[in-house]
Structures are given as C-alpha cells and as structure tokens.
Amino acid sequence: MDRNQIAKWLKSPAKMANKYSLHAVYFCTGCGIIEIPPVITTRWDAERFGVLPVATPRQGNLFMITGYVSLKTLRAIIRTYEQMPDPKYTVGFGSCPINGGMYWDSYNTIKHLDKYIPVDGWIAGCMPRPEAVFIGVTHLWTLIDKGKADGYLRYKKNYAAYRRNQEMILRDIEWPPLYPVESKAEEVSV
C-alpha cells in the first residue's frame, strides 16, 4: 500500500475501499465491449487497478456503457442500473452514449445517455484504447476522492425527471418507480 495514502485510509476507509474495489458489471452493449476482454485479461490486466468484472448487477458498482444504446438496450440498462447497490458509478464508453456518435440520425438509438441515467464520466473515442479505460478509472478515483462521482445521489434527487424522460422514450415501462415520485396531480392543478 502507498504510505502517502495512510492518512486518507484512516480518515474515510469506506470511500477508499470503494475506490480500490470497482466491480464492473459485465454488460455488453454495442461494439465497445470488444475492448473489454483484453482490458480485464492478461494483456492489460484491469485487476492491477482493482477492477474486476462481475456477473450480476447486484454485485457490481461500476457500470460501463460500451457503445450505442438502442431503445431495447436502454430498457435493460435502466433495469440493470436500478439493481446495483449504492454507491454506483456509471461511465459512458465511446462516442455513441455521449451524443449518438455515428448513429446521430438513427431512428432507434438514443442520443444522450445522461438524459435517462446519471453518468459520472465519459471516455471519448471510437473506439477508446484499453489505456483510455485505465485513465478513465484513475480519473474516477479522483472524482470519488473529491466526492464528485455522485451520480447515484443525483439519480435519487432528480428521480422524477429521470423517470419522466424514461417514460417519454419507452412507452409502458413495466417496473414501478425505484424512488417515490410525487403525483402528477399537482402539475395539472398548476
């Protein structure tokens, strides 16, 4: 362990433990997932950074959206994201979740992922190199240190807005709201 960090460990052990045990949900979207097997296996070995892939969202706290998001995938992404325990961090990987990328005029691909779930950081590129994933991870560490990787808190705070956007784009969402949403009667009376 780095001796310089002992003070940090003593001050907020939970935060430090979170930071060095990022468990990435092995969720495959689009073409970016092809970069993930070399990242987690011997060639680049993500475990050096404490990043491990896990099988189910209930064990993970890092969610990488690795490519274009079609509407059907968005449904799966929201369900997966809501199942992950707090604190959870989302990273958009590649151009497509940022602004649609090469699918900017596609009829079935969402353009801005952060309108539907909160995103803590982006890794731009088409495709980003595995090294970019590690830069992203180390940057996420800094954000966690400073308390700026607060996507899960923003999700809780602005849940009504996120849920409204999700309902606008996906008709008939079949699961109930994760957090209580105040009734729409107030909006009507105003």
Added chain:
Amino acid sequence: MISSLQEDLESKFKDVEVRVLEQNRISVLVPGDSIPVILRYLKESGLNHLALISCVDWIEQEKLEVVYVLTSYMPNDTEHGPEQRLHVLLKTRIPREDAQVKSAIAVFENAEPYERELHELYGVNFEGHPRLIPLFLEREYEIPPFRKDFDMRKYVEDTFGSIPSVDG
C-alpha cells in the same frame, strides 16, 4: 442447369421474367400471388435453403420489391463444388400503398422472423403469418422507418431532441 430451370419456370408459370445475372446466379421476377407456388416448386427442384428475405423501396415507381434469396445445401466436394451451386433471387413487385404478399412460412419455416422484420421496417403485410408483431423495434412509427419517405432527421429531432436534459 440454369437453362433447364429457366425453361421450366417460363413454361410452367405465366408472367415469369428470368434474367441470368452471372454464372449460376439468376433473377426471377414473378407476380405477387404466385410466390408460395413458385417457392415450393424451386424447393422441390433442389433450392432447399432460403437464405434471406429482403425488400427494396422503389419510391418513384410506387413499388416495393420483395426479394427471396434461395440457394441449396450441397456437400462440398468436387462433384457439387461452388461452381455447381445455384443462386436464385426471386423477386416480386407490389404496390407501396397496399403492400400484401402471401406468407412463405408454409414452404420455408425460417421465413417467419424475416417476414416479421419486413413487416416492421417496410410495412409489408404477409397474409397468413401467424404473428406479425414487432421484432426489433420498441416504438410505433407512423411510416415504417426503412421506407424512403420516412424523414429520419425530423423524426430524430422530434423524438430524441424533445427530451429535456436533467440538470443538477
């Protein structure tokens, strides 16, 4: 082999246009009603693999062209090498406004997902299909999205552009 198949098709069915595209590859244009009959005939004459059903939108002629790509499973030896393998593009032209074709499921069972796909992307109705429900798409589109008169950019602007970003 091609010439015999061409003669057979032209003698047995009426309104059939056969064009030889290149070696071992022919295109057959038939009227819409006779699709199942001709598919069954081609299957019995050795073209036992329906590789794909596709569609082309000829908007200026007000026609949709449904294309069935047929080929055959053959042992890969010298006798039945790639040179012997025949490819048939079976085409039919239907009006864009009332796009109706008879389903090919009775002949080729694997036509089912292809027909569902064409139904949602081009709005072609396949008569006799047991469940024409969406295959890939989540939303309903006024104009099927692969037709040429579907204004993609306007749709994207109206649908995805109208969603506000979440601040805070």
